[in-house]
Amino acid sequence: MTIRRFSAAVFAATLLTSGLAACNASGTGDPAVSGSATPAASGSAIAPSGNADAKQALLNSTNEIRNGNFRFTMSGAGSSAQGQVHEPSQSAEMRVLIGDASSDLSMKLDLIHAKPDSWVKLELGGKSAGSIPGVQKLNLGRYQHLDQTRIKGNKALGFDFDKIDPAGSEVLTQGITEVRQTGEGAYAGTLDVSKAAEAGSVDQSVITALGQQARSVPFTAKLDPQGRLSELVIRIPAAGQNAAQDIKVTYTDYGTATAAQKPPAGQVVEAPQEFYHLFD
Template structure:
């Protein structure tokens, strides 16, 4: 989840700007993600069935949780792709005692971000405010928190080939991510470019629950550039549950400083 690493870098850099004053109700931290089983060959039309599950998932609300062990971080939230509306909380462990937390709310075409854990600079304490941002001005990694569907399961799995399953619950195959045009929690455009031909055949596995929704996806990203081989995974649950994305109001809101857009979009 390279986007998380970039966002951490961006927010630490932004502290200088802050100083200028300008299926369960509980997310399981140990929720399982799909693992590959040996030689699945039984299910007929596996690719069509997986595509149908991805399309069904994209039409409803859901909760999600993703982790990036290499960056010591997690992100979880809920989203309504149709509204669109979403909330998210991203936590990054900087060391044993310090962490950064980003909370976001997207509702009614507006986007709000709240940040805690930034070093004090003696200026405005931004952690006390929801920063109202203009989504049109955000082109960097932060944009994934404002996405209608930050997982984008349908778009990802539409690129699947060699799809197999032996039980209709676990699917495996490869993804052609060479034409990826948007960043998401599972994959990003920069990785696709640097992977070159490797991006045309990236191994994946996906779980489908008994109700026909995609409940987990794991992508095994090959090594590229200075990046070691890694796995990106996400767990989805709570399909159809309401999304409470209520926009903050009054004195708890301040406009995001213009300089911060420059810092975030440069990442």
């Protein structure tokens, strides 16, 4: 079995691929995300602002992300990730869970990037895990050091410190087609995801399946008191073989993230060939 296009840097895109859905036997969305995109009540004390002002506020809200010092979470389709990016030290780390005990195949990954090196600790589970070639070489309980010459230019295994936002929120906000303010720091509207494949948060196959629906996908967003993006929820409608789902991204601790800690040398082995084949 092959897991395609998996990486922390494009984790949100992975949430939306049919390949992941096939690995998730339950086929259900993340219960923590369900219903999270409900806009603020219409009786809010703050009158809705004009579309232009609201959109500019959201465009501005992603500026701080470029500084590369924040923590984040992403969830949807029965999967989740949490981590931090620390541009000052050229490092990042994240923990990813895809599927659960009821899934045909589940994956837990603990990833560490400290330029120019990357490590991953992998745990495979589920009834299909035993059929993966070389599985006994992958569930090691140790960090596997990745050969950068093998993953150079491959978004599926690396972390691009020139594009440090795992969700590509800046690109997504540029695709907003309609937005209104619904409360203090709260917004709702639609965005055109047909132009957002480069964001890493919407897979091209899903965009194709959505057709014209891709041009008007509902979303909600929240800003912190400093006007920085703190939450973005995209409600992807059902299309083709893909069930409707909410994708939720949060940002916290702007400016206070810390450098990723490299794994102790005694806990590191070189990644085997089977690992790279798993992500071909």
